Amino acid sequence: MMQINISKPLHTADGTIDLHVNKEIQKGDFLTLFGKSGSGKTTLLRIIAGLETPKSGTIVVDGEVWFDSSKKINLPPQKRNVGFVFQDYALFPHMSVRQNLEFALPNKKESKKIDEILEIMEIENLSDMKPEHLSGGQKQRVAVARTLMTNPKMLLLDEPLSALDGAMRLKLQDELHTIHQKFGITSILVTHDISEVFRLSNRVFKISLGEVIDDASPSEVFANQNISGKFKIVGEVLSIKKSDILYIVEVLAHNEIVKVTAVKSDIANLNIGDRILLSSKAFNPILTKI
Amino acid sequence: MNILNGSVKTITRADSLVLLEIVCGTDIFTSLLLESNESDAYKSGEHVNIIFKETEVMIATPDSKVSARNSFVSPVLDIETGVLLCNITFGFGNYVINAIVTKNALLELQCKKGEHFRWFVKSNEVSIQKI
Known part of the structure; x- marks a missing residue:
């Protein structure tokens, strides 16, 4: 010590x-x-x-x-x-x-x-x-x-x-x-x-x-991250594109590009290059043996 | 994101699965979680945020019976339509709830602004954020 x-x-x-x-x-x-x-x-x-x-x-x-x-x-x-x-x-x-x-x-x-x-x-x-x-x-x-x-x-x-x-x-x-x-x-x-x-x-x-x-x-x-999601990945916003009434946010996380949907209020304070936390519940991902 | 504030009422465990009942205004929300470490230990009376994505919210006619534990009939405040999707805004106590569903579903169910309609979200789609 x-x-x-x-x-x-x-x-x-x-x-x-x-x-x-x-x-x-x-x-x-x-x-x-x-x-x-x-x-x-x-x-x-x-x-x-x-x-x-x-x-x-x-x-x-x-x-x-x-x-x-x-x-x-x-x-x-x-x-x-x-x-x-x-x-x-x-x-x-x-x-x-x-x-x-x-x-x-x-x-x-x-x-x-x-x-x-x-x-x-x-x-x-x-x-x-x-x-x-x-x-x-x-x-x-x-x-x-x-x-x-x-x-x-x-x-x-x-x-x-x-x-x-x-x-x-x-x-x-x-x-x-x-x-x-x-x-x-x-x-x-x-x-x-x-x-x-x-x-x-x-x-x-x-x-x-x-x-x-x-x-x-x-x-x-790193603030407000005490969320219950089991998948928590820190990433960087690469792009935000409107798609119908949604927005598609491209995130660089662990060297991979992940696409996530968002709504207008989600992206209101989001800029390209911002660091973000992606979280998802343990129930959502689908397992496929490869 | 739909974000509501509530306080934990009951906590039921089965192995590492945890079912939380959360009081929000006069209603009760249910969230199914997977417990993985001590930081997830919730306490009765604890204030939390109830979070779920707009695209996880489904709609149904008011008299429908659904398996989702979080099912409420609320007034439709607004409907925004896109090409494939639409956003339905419900009034829920002091909050608004947004549901994004396909436009075809909206047309088929004949959901209209000003009417009461059912919206629901499954417990396993509801995230909890400690405040």
């Missing part, structure tokens, strides 16, 4: 704001930090990693003090045992995949661990390749694999998938979910993608101007 109670002034486009967070994060939580650019999400992640120093406060993880401004304690990043994954993979270009992982391994004798992680991440066949020959998705897999070499207590993910295309994103979301479950790691993710929030996290901090304004499950945070 992490208890964090910190504050730090941030200079943003909205002027100087005070990033202030006083929360407990449970072991095994998959937490998303959600908010506009400049709200303080990435700074909070960097503060947890030890890459930035708060003005005041404390960070205690499983009883170990990582930061305490009054006692002048500030553990350096390498002593905090967190894995940090960035949008731009940050791999060593002159090293092969295996060498990149080996470099991160604290005890060089445990080379079996490299094979184990290569297998889990399904990148054994890439082990002798240099990063320049890898696709974006493969590079990000290697970056995640590298963070796992140190058995981190926490995975800090700063928009790790935002540079990838849709299909690769979905695949890596599944892999992050599997890693989170398999290793029981506490994970903290910064993302702007609501469907990613729903797929991965059990808890969301909605952050605005440095304050956590909402702390709940994804469906509670």
Whole structure:
């Protein structure tokens, strides 16, 4: 469990704001930090990693003090045992995949661990390749694999998938979910993608101007979604077309285009590009064996 | 979407199926749900929204007997017709209910503005939203 109670002034486009967070994060939580650019999400992640120093406060993880401004304690990043994954993979270009992982391994004798992680991440066949020959998705897999070499207590993910295309994103979301479950790691993710929030996290901090304004499950945070439907899919409105007295709304959800009928009042406040929740009762879908 | 406000009156369970009776004004709505986790646990007296799509609402002559639990006779306030479909607006207490049916059905049943007509929706088509 992490208890964090910190504050730090941030200079943003909205002027100087005070990033202030006083929360407990449970072991095994998959937490998303959600908010506009400049709200303080990435700074909070960097503060947890030890890459930035708060003005005041404390960070205690499983009883170990990582930061305490009054006692002048500030553990350096390498002593905090967190894995940090960035949008731009940050791999060593002159090293092969295996060498990149080996470099991160604290005890060089445990080379079996490299094979184990290569297998889990399904990148054994890439082990002798240099990063320049890898696709974006493969590079990000290697970056995640590298963070796992140190058995981190926490995975800090700063928009790790935002540079990838849709299909690769979905695949890596599944892999992050599997890693989170398999290793029981506490994970903290910064993302702007609501469907990613729903797929991965059990808890969301909605952050605005440095304050956590909402702390709940994804469906509670993203408003009015406590509806009884058993099929709930987050999607994006692609088009709205009139069809007789109805409207046909095309929604991009999980890489598929779904068409839904609506009436005029349903679409009154709906615009192309809006994020929406599609829900349907368990009774409606028809099962056909294929 | 047809959205009405009500309060839960009774909750009947059979394995993971749940039948809710919800008081709305002087009427009672029924919703059949599949319960899947604790967040679905409804409480008696709890205020909820009763939601169903216009295209799930059927109409019938006032003296018809139907199996749908949510069946009411209400005044027809308006009828908007398209090429294939039509939208019938009913007055229901303080609410309006919209039913979208084929135009052929409307013509066959001779449903007209100003008259009373039956509208109904099956319990399994009614969604519940916690407020």
